[in-house]
Amino acid sequence: MSTPADDDVAALPGVAPRLRELRRRRGLTLEAAAQRAGLSPAHLSRLETGARQPSLPMLLGLARIYGTTVSELLGEMPPEREPVIRAGRAAPREADGWTYHQTGASGRAMQALRVEVPYGTQGELVRVHPGEEWLYVLTGRLRLSLGDATHELDPGDSAHFDSLTPHRISAASHGGAEFLFVHTLLQSPDPHPHHPHS
Numbered sequence: 001m002s003t004p005a006d007d008d009v010a011a012l013p014g015v016a017p018r019l020r021e022l023r024r025r026r027g028l029t030l031e032a033a034a035q036r037a038g039l040s041p042a043h044l045s046r047l048e049t050g051a052r053q054p055s056l057p058m059l060l061g062l063a064r065i066y067g068t069t070v071s072e073l074l075g076e077m078p079p080e081r082e083p084v085i086r087a088g089r090a091a092p093r094e095a096d097g098w099t100y101h102q103t104g105a106s107g108r109a110m111q112a113l114r115v116e117v118p119y120g121t122q123g124e125l126v127r128v129h130p131g132e133e134w135l136y137v138l139t140g141r142l143r144l145s146l147g148d149a150t151h152e153l154d155p156g157d158s159a160h161f162d163s164l165t166p167h168r169i170s171a172a173s174h175g176g177a178e179f180l181f182v183h184t185l186l187q188s189p190d191p192h193p194h195h196p197h198s
Contacts, residue, residue, distance in 0.1 A: 015075060015095070016050035022066040022073075023048070037061040038127075055096040056115065056169075057127035060183060063111075064129060070113065070183075071106040092116075103180065111183045117142070117171040131163040131185045140177030143170045 023033045034044040038061060046052035054062065059070045066073075074093045082105070090102040097118055104112030117140075135142070136158040144151045144159055145168040152172050153159060161167065163183070171177040 015054070015073060016048055018073060018075065019044075019054075019062060020048040022062075022068060026066055028065070033062075033065060036065045053095040056098060056100075056181075057129070059095070060111075060131075060163075061127070061129055064131075064185060069106055069108070070100075070111050071102055071104070074100060074102075104182075109184055113181045114138070114178065115181050116176060116178045117169065118176040119171045119174050127163075127168070128166050129163050131183055132160070133163050133167070134158065134160045134182045135169075136180040138178045138180060140171055140175055141173040142177045142179055143172040144168075
C-alpha cells in the first residue's frame with residue numbers, strides 16, 4: 001500500500017486520521033459511512049489516508065454523519081467557549097484548493113467560516129444535505145448554482161438558502177473570491193407542507 005506524499009497531507013494535518021477515528025467511534029463501516037455521505041467507499045478511503053482532500057460539501061456531510069462540526073474535522077482546538085475569535089488566532093486550513101479561516105467556535109449549532117475560493121478549481125460537486133446556508137461575498141465574484149438557477153454575487157451580496165436545494169459554489173472572477181459562510185443543521189420550516197396534519 002503506497003503512502004501519500006507529504007504535500008498531500010500537509011494542508012490538513014491530522015484531518016485524515018481524524019475522519020477514520022470519528023467513523024470508527026460512530027461504529028460505521030467504510031461502506032455505511034460512504035453511502036450516507038454520498039461518496040464511494042474508495043473515495044472515503046482515500047480521504048481517510050490523506051490521498052484525497054475533502055471539499056467543503058464533503059466536510060459538511062461527514063460532520064453531520066459523525067455528529068460533529070467542520071471546525072472540529074479541520075482540527076480546530078476544542079472551544080473554551082470564548083465568545084470572541086481574534087484575527088489570526090487559528091492558522092488557516094486548506095482543502096481541495098479552498099482556504100478556510102475559523103470565524104466561529106467549534107461545537108456550536110452554527111458553523112461559521114471565512115472561505116477563499118481560487119478561480120477555476122474543479123471538484124466542487126453539487127450537494128444536497130439537511131440544513132440552511134448563508135453566505136456573504138467579501139471580495140471577487142461568486143457563482144452560486146441553486147437548483148436550475150445560477151446567480152453571480154458581487155461583494156456585499158449575500159444568499160440564504162435551504163441546503164436541501166441542490167447547490168454548487170465557485171469563483172466567477174479570475175482573482176478568485178472570498179466569502180463568509182454560515183451553516184446550520186436546523187431545517188427551515190416548510191411554508192407549503194406537503195403532508196398537512198389531519
